[in-house]
Amino acid sequence: MPINKISDSFADAVADIPSGASIMIGGFGGAGGQPTRLMMALRDLGVGDLTIIGNVAGISKTTGYGWPDHLDPIDQGMFFESGQATKITCSFPVPGTTNPLSEIERAWREGRAEVDIVPQGTLIERIRSAGAGVPAFYTPTGVGTPVAEGKEHRDFDGRTYLLETALSADYALIRAQKADTRGNLQYTGTSRAFNPAMATAAKVTIVEVDEIVEVGGIDPERVETLSTYVNRIVQREAGDPLP
Amino acid sequence: MPINKISDSFADAVADIPSGASIMIGGFGGAGGQPTRLMMALRDLGVGDLTIIGNVAGISKTTGYGWPDHLDPIDQGMFFESGQATKITCSFPVPGTTNPLSEIERAWREGRAEVDIVPQGTLIERIRSAGAGVPAFYTPTGVGTPVAEGKEHRDFDGRTYLLETALSADYALIRAQKADTRGNLQYTGTSRAFNPAMATAAKVTIVEVDEIVEVGGIDPERVETLSTYVNRIVQREAGDPLP
Amino acid sequence: MSISGSTSGTNSGNPAGNDPAPRLDRAAVAKRAARDLVDGSTVNLGIGIPALCADFLPDGVELLYHAENGILGFKELSAPGEGDPNLMDAGGKFPKLVPGMAFFDSVESFNLIRGGHIDVTVLGALQVSRTGDLANWIIPKRGIGSIGGAMDLAANAKRVVIAMEHTARGDMPKIVEECTFPLTAPGCVDEIITDIAVIKIDRASGRMILRETAPGWSFDDVQALTEATLVVDGEIVVMS
């Protein structure tokens, strides 16, 4: 009998996350694909000194980015508002000038948080590389910009590239629509985003899903994250009003 | 009105391939996923000095590898039997000792062909990298073996890796089950293999499919190769007896 | 996606009132940019004026829109209140489900960009230099900015077009000899379409060639609002 990967509650699923952990948070930014219930459980757990790895991060609360109009947006800024996070690596933490400051920008201005801003394609490729056993790769993105500072430059066929290294984490909190009891995952629409790659790049991958089905309940052509990558699955309550 | 990508025949689809071209041939090895009709059209075209890029290559004819028992296997050896190919880059060109020589091994022994044998994971990652704009990456595979000769070695976190470079081609001949008229592709079962990555890594990608459907005829969740990568599509005749 | 859409939107026009003729509105700039988009192309539009291009495509032109979050082939947005959070574009809006769409993850999305498979990207800018350097992700005095997909798009799309207002607040030039803002990518811009001009960048020769001016605007009028030296190479036509 394979290991039981199903956690009874969001609180149980994150209970062993210690202070000082690095945490990938899936999705793109916005409600779809964000593991919102797992994030709330981690906030409630109260551990501190966290390093967050996200993408578009913390701008929904002040801009409404990616959230339906009738809901109050929830975003990664919660860990900076609570003081739990001291660092974030992401691609888009700052909203436009016409918006109020985000929690992340406020924490950065007040010296409470380090913010490491990475080009989105480099960020996802670094995460993918960690899962794929590639310690480093070259990319053309960022050459001639502040992103290139201190990095190795190298020419291939007359063009200059930067060396970028794999980015892993202790935990990945991700969101899928369907899991089978073995841990195979299926996503819907644009909710894939950073979720599949993050699932491969963390020591422990925890998944929030709408539905857990028996083995065989996912079309073999639609397994978008292999069960091998998944450690824990939590099913949302039926009718959860959050996206 | 978008460009018409549909070719009327396999011969038309390959007609502009010149002598000296490099050609990726999709699939894994075996009947499933192999663009068999496109390969036959290229053989009939008769151009020479070809460089082939494949995976398990040319062993089906003598071993039956990956072919149903009732059919005579067709494989990449055809281009070495015909004398059209002078080089192959692949991972598995030599059958076991109990089998007759393959066309590729015979061509190699007779000095008619160069055979470049690459670990399978390195081969697919090199092809993927070419499509993804990554000129080079580090891999642990091959360190301490003949594959490492002449390559840059570099340590990351105490482990040694090899630098491997992107591998592109002039043409990719690939196989899918379904295309829409725009060029989105869907695969069945294990026929994906090298096809999706090769589609991204060639200047011209030509696809052999069982069925061409209208735009909208493929589930948006099942577009496994994006239309942007596809240049030409040819539909097989209904009831084609080849897999 | 870059923040330039919202920041370039802070330009308040021409307070001194010495323009020779009206500047084009945002829609007209988008319409002019849309005219160059080639049927069947794979296109990524930034937020702000670039996103408006989709409303002004010439008849018979159909584009394949890509957004960084993993969608190709979307068209119009859902009605307010009807969007699906799992069907989002990179600007955080909710397009409708239409035939021929494709969903994929961020790895694939940036393979498409980094691999040079995007035919055209239309982006906003804070500054563009004479040699095509682009700055559109951070306002230095703010000290922190958002890169998003802008660096990947600017460095790797086959063609980079900037659609923006010609000047910043107080008619500060945005088209400059050298960018003073941190770059998004060096030497990447092919063409600039603004509310008073169309400028081609010949990167090989390092020249900015003025191709078109808004009705009532002369070469000298445009040059006066442009820090970079403009040149003429062929006829200058009136923007339409």
Place this chain on the structure above:
Amino acid sequence: MSISGSTSGTNSGNPAGNDPAPRLDRAAVAKRAARDLVDGSTVNLGIGIPALCADFLPDGVELLYHAENGILGFKELSAPGEGDPNLMDAGGKFPKLVPGMAFFDSVESFNLIRGGHIDVTVLGALQVSRTGDLANWIIPKRGIGSIGGAMDLAANAKRVVIAMEHTARGDMPKIVEECTFPLTAPGCVDEIITDIAVIKIDRASGRMILRETAPGWSFDDVQALTEATLVVDGEIVVMS
């Protein structure tokens, strides 16, 4: 997948007839190797003896079989003549469709391998050295060989087990001080299971520890057919 399955199959037993007792047959070797496979593991089995492990899993043990061509969760093969060419394993055979399977492309398949997500791989070998170097892809005198997925698996699986006949044709030792054949990966083998012994490789100390012998075989009997120096560390038990 490596060629070792077919090549190690050329061993013709013990022509000199001086074995102290029968060697185990291929099924028994596979059965012994299968006993160490942990329930729920993601496992890749090479062709030959390794592939036979699947027939001898202990009760209650369920494994997730991976094959390089892009399949996870397959079980038994289809009946002869009934296979689907689009449902193949890496050995070119046609498994049945079973619930819980997953199909994917070769990029993903080797992410799984190279990324260290395969719990165990069981492979054949031409030679294994005292320090765990593995040679299983080319016979030098042939001059050409097939690598397939063998180098990725050997270098990156969490645990590498070799299941093979103890000696090659004419009782030539396959377990050697130093491999003379070109390597598949250096220092990768954790354990060797043969038709006369189970040997653990303690890579940290460079020692080959004899753990088990076939019924009727002593330490000295096994050592006589092993070029590498074997040591004892704890009890030697009888293989079963």
